[in-house]
Amino acid sequence: MNGLHLIADIYRCRPNAELLTRRAALENLCVSECRNAGLSPLGAYFYQFEDETGEPAGVTGTVVLAESHLAIHTWPETGDVTLDVYVCNFSRDNSDRARHVFQRVIDALAPEETVRHEVIRGRLPVEA
């Protein structure tokens, strides 16, 4: 269960594609960037919010990975997004793969500001 959990609060995004408001666009981005990074999506659930007139509003979703998960939530009213990528390093060190998908998704969102946290999950490796 040792692993790396990358957390970002992402502000004032202005992506080219409709990533903040269209379920399919955001899901495709997240699943394909996980695959491109060498991670293994097992399944995904993304939900489309609608406003009171039935127009697409925010999107919320998760990609379940063999290596753990990605979670993303959008607030198009303000252009803000939260992103989590957590990978365990059970059979190999997936930290670089996690950093790759994390940065690729942030870049696609074209934010003005990103606040990042990192949490080391599980026990630290015992020094030899």
Add this chain to the structure above:
Amino acid sequence: MNGLHLIADIYRCRPNAELLTRRAALENLCVSECRNAGLSPLGAYFYQFEDETGEPAGVTGTVVLAESHLAIHTWPETGDVTLDVYVCNFSRDNSDRARHVFQRVIDALAPEETVRHEVIRGRLPVEA
């Protein structure tokens, strides 16, 4: 997007039910405890790992909430689990609901040790 993200690394669990190895048991626990806490599950994806003989091994899954998400991963080899509950406080303060479901799931896992982190997501409220 302001909200509370609760993180736990949970060690040496010995639950009564087969929560570490059975997808349905773990999914039912997580979805029902979210509902009981007053949160709103929109969907869930849980995956059953199997060992080389086809017997149930670990489980990994996420519950997508109107208020954000719950994510859980089990390692039955060691009895360890990682748990995340993140709620945004967009339309109301969901922090107490998050703490409730977080503690209920941990209690059901009957661990010997739990290491917790809290991350405040988004901007802090501006003082009047």
